[in-house]
Amino acid sequence: MSLIEILKTLANENRLTILEWLQDPVAHFPPQKNGDLIEHGVCLGAIARKLGISQPTATNHMKVLVNAGLVTPTRNSNWVYFRLNKEAVSLFLDDLQNKVATQK
Amino acid sequence: MSLIEILKTLANENRLTILEWLQDPVAHFPPQKNGDLIEHGVCLGAIARKLGISQPTATNHMKVLVNAGLVTPTRNSNWVYFRLNKEAVSLFLDDLQNKVATQK
């Protein structure tokens, strides 16, 4: 994903919050019955509920985040779990630094 | 300016390009008669011409960048020059890092 696409992805309050939460799922979400918070990630419904948005809207935000490569989905029957793609985030931060800040 | 506002500011191809150019004005713009590229910055018309957009559109983009604190305007009679606010850019990068990346 290009730098500009990732910036558009992050330029939304809810998506930025989701990314922040996914950094430390255990700190932000209750334990799950059907999937480990760390290993598999956080399930879609939990994210929608915590943000106070409808399930379709949450589905859409997660699609954007996955599309940008920032988050990785795992499906288990009819649950989908999302975890942060830390490598992609750090690559993005490097790219951005190279683009808008004078090299140190 | 808040992190999210700055992200929205950067989530636009033309504004991102302007920021990139303003990092090194001498490399990207011809010398100016009425203001030093380094000291005062690049004049609005030069930016509009180089991007191939109308002057009002350029005025608007610069307003957004100034508003975000990323760029500083200097008026000299009826020219306005813009230079990068490097400190603000680096503060933003730190903020973003703290927000979306696990602390190192």
Add this chain to the structure above:
DNA sequence: TCCCTATATAGCAATCCAGCAATATAGCTT
């Protein structure tokens, strides 16, 4: 099989954004 739960898709409304042309403002220069 029937229902319940989780997610996806479709379709719609409201809002925001990026661009433009036209025009206003303001400072030089002749």
Add this chain to the structure above:
DNA sequence: AAGCTATATTGCTGGATTGCTATATAGGGA
């Protein structure tokens, strides 16, 4: 004063974005 140049403002359009409700799909359990 008249004209030229640089920027700002206004008002408009098309398209993207965010949200919703309603509905579809699909798995699991009674």
